[in-house]
Amino acid sequence: MSKLNIETIKFPGLELKRPVIISGPCSAETEEQVLTTAKELAAIGVKIFRAGIWKPRTRPGAFEGVGSLGLPWLKRVKEETGMFIGVEVATSHHVYEALKFGVDMVWVGARTSANPFAVQEVADALKGVNIPVFVKNPVNPDLDLWIGALERINGAGITQLGAIHRGFSTYDKSEFRNHPQWQIPIELHRRIPELPIITDPSHIGGTRDLIADISQEAMDLNFDGLIIEAHTCPEKAWSDASQQVTPARLKEILDNLVLRRPKIGDTPRNALDELRKKIDELDNQLLDVLNERMKISEAIGQYKYENNITILQTRRYDEIMKDRVGRAASRGLDAEFATKIFESIHEESISCQSAIMNRELKRKEGK
Numbered sequence: 001m002s003k004l005n006i007e008t009i010k011f012p013g014l015e016l017k018r019p020v021i022i023s024g025p026c027s028a029e030t031e032e033q034v035l036t037t038a039k040e041l042a043a044i045g046v047k048i049f050r051a052g053i054w055k056p057r058t059r060p061g062a063f064e065g066v067g068s069l070g071l072p073w074l075k076r077v078k079e080e081t082g083m084f085i086g087v088e089v090a091t092s093h094h095v096y097e098a099l100k101f102g103v104d105m106v107w108v109g110a111r112t113s114a115n116p117f118a119v120q121e122v123a124d125a126l127k128g129v130n131i132p133v134f135v136k137n138p139v140n141p142d143l144d145l146w147i148g149a150l151e152r153i154n155g156a157g158i159t160q161l162g163a164i165h166r167g168f169s170t171y172d173k174s175e176f177r178n179h180p181q182w183q184i185p186i187e188l189h190r191r192i193p194e195l196p197i198i199t200d201p202s203h204i205g206g207t208r209d210l211i212a213d214i215s216q217e218a219m220d221l222n223f224d225g226l227i228i229e230a231h232t233c234p235e236k237a238w239s240d241a242s243q244q245v246t247p248a249r250l251k252e253i254l255d256n257l258v259l260r261r262p263k264i265g266d267t268p269r270n271a272l273d274e275l276r277k278k279i280d281e282l283d284n285q286l287l288d289v290l291n292e293r294m295k296i297s298e299a300i301g302q303y304k305y306e307n308n309i310t311i312l313q314t315r316r317y318d319e320i321m322k323d324r325v326g327r328a329a330s331r332g333l334d335a336e337f338a339t340k341i342f343e344s345i346h347e348e349s350i351s352c353q354s355a356i357m358n359r360e361l362k363r364k365e366g367k
Contacts, residue, residue, distance in 0.1 A: 004150060006194050007159040009132045011084050011104060014047055019218075019257070020198065020225030022086060023250060024050040025232075026240040027063065028070035037232040038077040040247035044254075048105070049074070049083040050227065054094055055239055056111050063238045071101035078102065088136075090118065092125035099129065107134035110166055110203075113149040114138035123156035132160040134198065141168040143184050147191070162196040163188060164227060165218075167204035177206020177243070180214065182221065189223075202229040202243045211245060212253045219257055228253070293345070294352050301353030305360045311353045317346060 009016065023041050028034050028051040038049050051074060055065035074085045086105035089095050090112045098106055106126075112118045113135050126133060133153050138145045146163070154161055165185040167178025185197055199218035201211040215226050231237045234244040245253070304311060321342060328338030 004154045004161065004192060004195065005159050006154070006161050006192075009160045009162060009196060011048070011132070014084065018224055018259070019254075020048070020196075021046055021254065022048040022050050022198065022225065022227040023230045023247075025052070025237065026202075026229045026244055027052040027055055027238050028066055028073055029238045031073045031076070033232065034070065034073040035076060035080070037230060037247065038081050038083060040232055041230060041250070042081040042083055044247055044251040046247075046250075047083060048086060049077050049081070050086045052239070053087050053098075054090060056090060056109060068097045071097060071103070074103065075101045078104075089122055092121050095122055095125035099131075103131075105132040105134070107136060107164055108149060108153070110136045110139045114140060114142075114145060116145075116148060116152065119149045119152045123152045123158075126153065126158055127156045129158070130160065132162060133158045134162040134164045136164040136166050136200070137168065137184065139169045139178075141181055141184055143187055146184075146188065150192075150195070162198060162224075164198045164200055165204075165223070166200035175210070176204055178204050180204050180217075182217070185223070186221065196224040198225040198227050199223050200227045202227070202240070205243060207242050208234070208245045208249070211243075212256065215253060216257060219259055222260075290345070294348065297349040297352040298356055300349075301356030302360075304353065305357045311350060311357065320346070 023046045025033065025037055034051055041049060051070065053065050053070045053074075054067060055063065057064050071087075074087070077083055078085050084104040085102075086107065087094075087098050087103055088109045089098055089106045090109055095106065108119060108122055112122065119135075135146070135149045135153060138149070150161060150163065163185070165180070167176060167180050168184070170179045172179075185199075188195065189197060199214065201214035201218070202208075204214050205211055211228060215228070218226060228250060229240065229244040230247050230250045231241075231244040232246065234241055234246060237244050301311070303309070321339065324342045325335050325338045329335055
């Protein structure tokens with residue numbers, strides 16, 4: 001468990017209720033666009049406004065934000081609508097500029113959180129400041145790197161701390177722009193249960209059609225809020241047009257969210273307890289079967305050593321994967337899920353066989 005000094009996140013005069021909603025355009029483009037979008041969002045009850053001021057892009061030549069020029073626009077949003085304002089920061093200069101214009105919260109972006117030196121620079125610039133600071137997950141699926149970034153910010157004296165789950169880059173084909181890999185923020189919550197977690201359906205989905213489903217899944221997992229990109233005219237947005245929604249569509253998404261009880265409380269538990277008991281029994285059976293399978297892998301490793309056969313047999317591995325994924329599909333199991341399981345099993349099997357060969361070689365050398 002990571003030991004962080006975390007206090008409740010506060011916005012003066014605003015009672016934060018789950019789900020906390022942060023919304024606004026991917027990029028601040030013009031003063032008119034920012035103010036119009038903000039007023040439409042305020043009209044549907046959004047209290048925290050976001051807009052990208054500095055936009056790190058994968059390749060040069062793309063729109064990289066208007067820079068500090070847009071900060072007075074956000075200040076006008078705060079003055080004219082009463083909304084709180086937040087921006088993403090990546091350098092100490094960004095932090096100083098944002099604070100100069102009265103930004104109420106900041107977050108460290110995914111590319112920045114992957115670089116401990118960059119995170120430390122932001123942390124040092126935040127010393128002595130008492131505003132909410134969120135840290136997006138690194139672009140790569142590395143939970144320890146994410147926690148390390150949170151620790152660096154916390155080490156600068158920031159106690160109003162939170163995490164933003166925006167998905168992870170992957171080379172695999174996926175319907176998502178950034179795969180959610182829900183198990184990672186779930187594990188983050190297990191390790192640091194007091195840490196608020198906000199999900200970013202816009203960057204996970206990459207398309208507005210997926211935002212509603214991703215938002216609902218985040219709520220079903222009992223995460224604390226959502227940061228959703230909204231633009232008064234999404235199809236004309238200067239960046240990430242396909243993943244932004246209109247304020248009207250955002251209202252529809254939020255109105256249709258189902259918020260389930262986070263705890264069982266005093267409700268009857270007999271049926272749930274019985275189902276959980278069955279899960280425990282099946283898990284024990286799975287562990288017994290895996291134990292038996294690894295014993296066979298050890299025997300195979302012994303045979304390969306004695307007959308001078310290489311450990312990795314690519315053709316056999318391909319046959320196994322094709323057969324097992326097909327069998328999984330015939331049972332209604334997800335192919336990606338089955339692939340991950342048998343990849344892990346095969347990796348452990350290879351490790352078992354390698355251990356056998358190394359042991360036998362050392363034994364032979366010792367003779």
